[in-house]
Amino acid sequence: MLLARLLGPAMTAGALDILGADGRRHRVGVGAPSLTLRLHDKALHRDLVVNPRLRFGEAYMDGRLSIEGGSIYDFLALLCAGPENVQGVLGNVREALAPALRLLQQSNPLRRSRRNAAHHYDLSRAFFELFLDRDLQYSCGYFPTPDTGLDEAQEAKKRHIAAKLLLQPGMRVLDVGCGWGGMALYLARATGAHVTGITLSTEQLAVARDRAERAGLGDRVRFELRDYRQMDGQMDGRFDRIVSVGMFEHVGVPHYRTFFARLRGLLAEDGVALLHSIGRSDGPGATNPWLRKYIFPGGYSPALSEVIPAVEKAGLWNTDVEILRLHYAETLRHWRERFLARRDEARAMCDERFCRMWEFYLAGAEISFRYQGHMVFQMQLARSLGAVPLVRDYMVHAEAALTDAAPASAHRPGASLSR
Structure with a gap:
């Protein structure tokens, strides 16, 4: 699973299971997993890879994914508590262009x-x-x-x-x-x-x-x-x-x-x-x-x-x-x-x-x-x-x-x- 490979570098302080919409389980990190990220929609696999920083929150809002064994805070802390910054791990073309677009985004007449x-x-x-x-x-x-x-x-x-x-x-x-x-x-x-x-x-x-x-x-x-x-x-x-x-x-x-x-x-x-x-x-x-x-x-x-x-x-x-x-x-x-x-x-x-x-x-x-x-x-x-x-x-x-x-x-x- 591409999502598991993308998250791998961020998982330096624990382990996580990702349960895909196809029923397959993928482990990320080292040791016994404390949480499971369950994806309920096959299209979500693509969405999270293409634009994770927007689509993950939207998927959580819409119930297209859920966290088992803890809360959304526990999941985010697991990803972000290690020395590798998950923002860098999940970077993509849109976010790479964001600094060039931010003056437009921050224009507040x-x-x-x-x-x-x-x-x-x-x-x-x-x-x-x-x-x-x-x-x-x-x-x-x-x-x-x-x-x-x-x-x-x-x-x-x-x-x-x-x-x-x-x-x-x-x-x-x-x-x-x-x-x-x-x-x-x-x-x-x-x-x-x-x-x-x-x-x-x-x-x-x-x-x-x-x-x-x-x-x-x-x-x-x-x-x-x-x-x-x-x-x-x-x-x-x-x-x-x-x-x-x-x-x-x-x-x-x-x-x-x-x-x-x-x-x-x-x-x-x-x-x-x-x-x-x-x-x-x-x-x-x-x-x-x-x-x-x-x-x-x-x-x-x-x-x-x-x-x-x-x-x-x-x-x-x-x-x-x-x-x-x-x-x-x-x-x-x-x-x-x-x-x-x-x-x-x-x-x-x-x-x-x-x-x-x-x-x-x-x-x-x-x-x-x-x-x-x-x-x-x-x-x-x-x-x-x-x-x-x-x-x-x-x-x-x-x-x-x-x-x-x-x-x-x-x-x-x-x-x-x-x-």
Whole structure:
């Protein structure tokens, strides 16, 4: 079987049986197999060889293949945990051409950006509540210790970011890609800032506005349906601080110069910005075709070598960079386990095919952070040389102060999510 021969080089940390649609069994790897990949469709043999990175996920969604003896996560981990990268093993002509096509794939003018946002983020609030934390944080948490829970990790993430922003009461803050409003509400509540959050998702906008009113913060936090390109420093005024968490992945390399130029134009002269984004450690690449088609159209996780030149051209100081390595892997593990625990509820909201798609997405994303070089970077930016202190100690002190000042209610389940 050609598929077995293709997978062979990746199987350095275990063994796998492949049971073809013709009933023949093929062993890959060394030792006793822990899993069996069962193909239910003869045409699938060809599909997986021709375009495995797209067709495998589609076949799992459609039930044309199944994993026996474990889960889809177990299967992906078996393929990717060894020293050989399964992405290289399963490379093909389409993926070899992907870098040349990626500028087209990442072209995200305003209309397309709105459509892309609706594709993913306009799913119902009730669906995301199945697996996210109590504050609906849909980005990487921050795990100070191995036993930190998801709710605590997301609170720690917000504190970590707030500490880097050097916030003072009354400061004007712009939250670019504000999600369901959790970060904006936290910054207003914890620091006394006045926050404007912008999003392209109508569903997120409605939830964020509702949460602000219910939290009694409507006078200090407002949310708008706007793109970063629609913000203007002269019309909207300058902001003392700008924060963007989990949005930059949707900008696209062709728009980086515009993004950072607009960010600089919106910052006050002594302003500070914090960019939190998924990145890749192995240089420029291309988005997985299955993920691009079904989960994040137009999305791309950049290498720092693609981001920093755009920052420099915008005339911004890169005052601090922190790399969060396995934090997102742990975040995704929690999401995956929570989703599986409430899978029946998800199926009642959607259907079985959607649930299989979502399970494959969460499993594959976790694998990419554990074994395939994905990480998260937090980049602090400023317009002026002296906007932040010369040493990083202030971050530690500010974070400790925010921890001490946090009300006890913030640690109770459900306390942060105003319903």
